[in-house]
Amino acid sequence: MHETPRPRILLVDDDEAITAALAPFLERSGFAVRVAGDGRAALDAVGGEVPDIVVCDVVMPHVDGREFVRRMRARQLWLPIILLTQVGESWERSAALDEGADDYLNKPFDPHELLARIRAVLRRTAQGVSSLRSATRLQAHDLVLDRSARRVWRGTTELSLTPKALTLLEYLMMHPQEVHSRERLLSTLWGFDFATTSRAVDHRIAELRRVLGDGTGEVRFIETAQTMGYQFTAPVVAA
Incomplete structure (x- = not known):
């Protein structure tokens, strides 16, 4: 009986205290982990063997996390990448997602939350959702979003x-069948510096539902996960 290969993670951070604690935790959680001390070393590591997912710090010497993402996407390598950002740097988060990162997590973070994010991203990849990252157009039933034209x-x-509603729709369609808390949507799309209440998310969801005519026909796009947040439930493909 053959064992299923363990998913391969490349962990990139110049803080040895983080990698020394995090790498064994991820190994115990069922992953094969390689460590790179900065973005330049990470580029070399990917050149030797492409991992299943990269967890990468943003602020590093030589090549930082955002530049690492840009270089991966320029090579047409669409491997999933989770960036580790500093709390409060909302511009870093929005820029990272715009440039092709699949997810982000604020430092300091709970390792179990990182583990949950890793598994969620790998599930999306296994379902073929990672191709949405490189798509210019996204489609769900008769709904089409042109990401470059913003239409x-x-x-x-x-x-x-x-x-803001268009940005929210894009994010939800990029992460279908995944429940997003109001707090996470706030921090990702608004930034901690720009909103203090989750009502901002509810107002934009209401706008989306009204403009999309969501729930008025047979098709339902956005569902409310009771007490948890929102989920784009319709299947999404690259158009």
């Missing part, structure tokens, strides 16, 4: 959304 249609009708 949305249902069938032949172009919809008008506020910029």
Whole structure:
């Protein structure tokens, strides 16, 4: 009987105290872990063997985390990447997601939360959702989002959304079938510096549902996960 190969993680951080504690934890959790001390070493490591996922700090010498993401995407390597960012640096988070990172986690973080994020990203990859990262257009039923033109249609009708609602829709469609808490959506899309209440998320969700005509027909796009947050439930493909 053959054992299933363990998923391979490349852990990139110049703080040896973090990698010394985190690498054994991830190993015990069922992963094969390699460690790189900075972005330059990470580029060399990926050149030798492409991992299943990369967990990478943002602030590092030589090549930082955002530059690492840019270089991976420039090589057309769409391996999943989770970036570790500093609390409060909302511009870092939004820039990282725009440039092709799959997820982020604020430092300091709970290792078990990182583990949950890693498994969620790998599940999306196994389902083929990672291809959405490189797609210019996303489609769910008759809903089409053009990411580069920042335009949305249902069938032949172009919809008008506020910029924040469009950004929220894009994020939800990039992460389908995944429940997102209001707090996480706030920190990802608004930034801790720009919002103090989860009502901002609820207002934009209400806008999306109204403009999309969500729930008025047979198709349902966005569901509320009771006490937890929101989920884009319709299947999404690269159009």
